[in-house]
Amino acid sequence: MKGIIKANDLVNEALMLTRRPQSDYGLVFQHLVNGYRELNTHQAVGVKYEKKQMDGQRMVDYPEDLVELKYVFVPYHGQPQKLTRKPLVPTTSLMYGERRRNVEDGENEPISIQTRGNHALPHNVFGYYMQNDAERWIIFLTDSRSEVVLAYTTNGLSADNKYIPTAYKEVLLNYIIWRDAFFAKENMNYILEAKRTYTDSLRELEKPNVNYEDFVDAWVVNKTVGR
Amino acid sequence: MKKVELIDLCRDYVGQVDKGSTYHPVIVEHMLGRVINTILYEVFSRRVSELDLYTKTFTFDVDDGYVDISSQTQIVQFPGVGDGVRAVYPVENIDVMFYPITIENAARNASMEYMEVDNDIPYMVKNTRVEFISDMSDISQVKMDLVRPFEAYDDDEEFYVPAGQDMVMFGQVLELLMGKPPADLRNDNNPNRR
Numbered sequence: 001m002k003g004i005i006k007a008n009d010l011v012n013e014a015l016m017l018t019r020r021p022q023s024d025y026g027l028v029f030q031h032l033v034n035g036y037r038e039l040n041t042h043q044a045v046g047v048k049y050e051k052k053q054m055d056g057q058r059m060v061d062y063p064e065d066l067v068e069l070k071y072v073f074v075p076y077h078g079q080p081q082k083l084t085r086k087p088l089v090p091t092t093s094l095m096y097g098e099r100r101r102n103v104e105d106g107e108n109e110p111i112s113i114q115t116r117g118n119h120a121l122p123h124n125v126f127g128y129y130m131q132n133d134a135e136r137w138i139i140f141l142t143d144s145r146s147e148v149v150l151a152y153t154t155n156g157l158s159a160d161n162k163y164i165p166t167a168y169k170e171v172l173l174n175y176i177i178w179r180d181a182f183f184a185k186e187n188m189n190y191i192l193e194a195k196r197t198y199t200d201s202l203r204e205l206e207k208p209n210v211n212y213e214d215f216v217d218a219w220v221v222n223k224t225v226g227r
Numbered sequence: 228m229k230k231v232e233l234i235d236l237c238r239d240y241v242g243q244v245d246k247g248s249t250y251h252p253v254i255v256e257h258m259l260g261r262v263i264n265t266i267l268y269e270v271f272s273r274r275v276s277e278l279d280l281y282t283k284t285f286t287f288d289v290d291d292g293y294v295d296i297s298s299q300t301q302i303v304q305f306p307g308v309g310d311g312v313r314a315v316y317p318v319e320n321i322d323v324m325f326y327p328i329t330i331e332n333a334a335r336n337a338s339m340e341y342m343e344v345d346n347d348i349p350y351m352v353k354n355t356r357v358e359f360i361s362d363m364s365d366i367s368q369v370k371m372d373l374v375r376p377f378e379a380y381d382d383d384e385e386f387y388v389p390a391g392q393d394m395v396m397f398g399q400v401l402e403l404l405m406g407k408p409p410a411d412l413r414n415d416n417n418p419n420r421r
């Protein structure tokens with residue numbers, strides 16, 4: 001009994017509990033992949049952080065398991081300083097198989113890092129960014145930082161990560177049962193009951209985990225709870 | 228009961244009822260095989276996972292991503308993916324699991340997301356061959372739990388008649404054999420006169 005469980009062990013447990021033959025292993029595993037992504041993407045059980053170095057063109061590729069980019073930040077005096085999105089003119093293109101940016105205008109216009117005094121501009125001193133979901137890259141507009149941290153929701157499972165926190169086990173088992181009943185066109189009562197069981201277990205998972213100290217800290221220091 | 232004893236018992240029983248008739252042990256063996264096949268299906272078709280008593284473990288060399296069952300024995304056809312191949316596992320201590328799939332799913336599996344996460348190996352049963360879908364370069368031998376037809380049992384091997392089916396089995400063997408004409412023992416080169 002551990003705080004973390006291997007994905008294929010969870011699949012085997014689901015097969016045993018539902019009395020399914022081993023030939024349904026692939027089917028149930030695919031339900032698990034979908035369920036874990038659903039949990040990560042829409043139920044916001046966790047955000048994954050990854051530090052990235054910009055390339056020579058001030059660009060960063062999406063990590064392979066990124067489903068949705070939540071925000072981008074740079075560490076500043078121990079606090080995350082979020083960068084802001086700015087709709088830039090997308091002039092990035094592929095030329096002879098290489099990625100190019102138009103450095104004259106549009107994406108790469110330099111911005112002032114002058115933030116104090118009479119000529120201070122209302123810029124985000126740490127930089128702006130534009131994300132391109134179709135090409136899966138982020139273009140940065142910054143002169144002051146070249147290393148950023150991406151906060152994103154993840155697919156959950158990948159070739160490098162085959163483990164799932166045991167806390168999500170019940171939710172995922174119920175998800176598998178519900179979706180399988182739905183696709184197998186089981187009777188309506190059973191499908192609705194399976195869905196209700198899933199949403200109930202989801203609600204259990206979403207119980208707020210905030211203690212007294214968190215509240216005091218938020219009140220006094222004006223910090224955001226849970227950050 | 229040992230296989231040979233079961234055949235002798237059947238011959239004796241049939242000989243008492245069908246007076247004067249004698250049947251070659253091989254004929255009785257094959258008829259028993261047909262009857263047992265039917266009985267196993269009727270008893271276990273809804274409880275395939277309870278066939279453990281009728282399985283035997285064999286070790287096979289993996290050759291070019293497949294195993295040839297006919298090199299050692301035969302299997303039965305049975306409801307459920309995998310048929311008479313009840314389980315496959317590696318001989319070496321490798322953390323991998325095998326699971327049966329259909330030809331239809333094998334084509335789809337290649338593009339499924341879970342295949343990127345999972346290292347386990349699907350297999351298909353095609354006639355006398357078991358074909359593995361994933362890379363088997365690390366695995367040279369596999370063990371298999373197989374359900375064999377009655378004919379593939381050794382003479383002194385134990386065979387367990389499913390509970391409550393003994394009389395059904397003898398009755399059906401008798402029914403099959405009694406309709407069979409007696410052996411042609413005359414040396415007259417005439418198949419119509421006995």
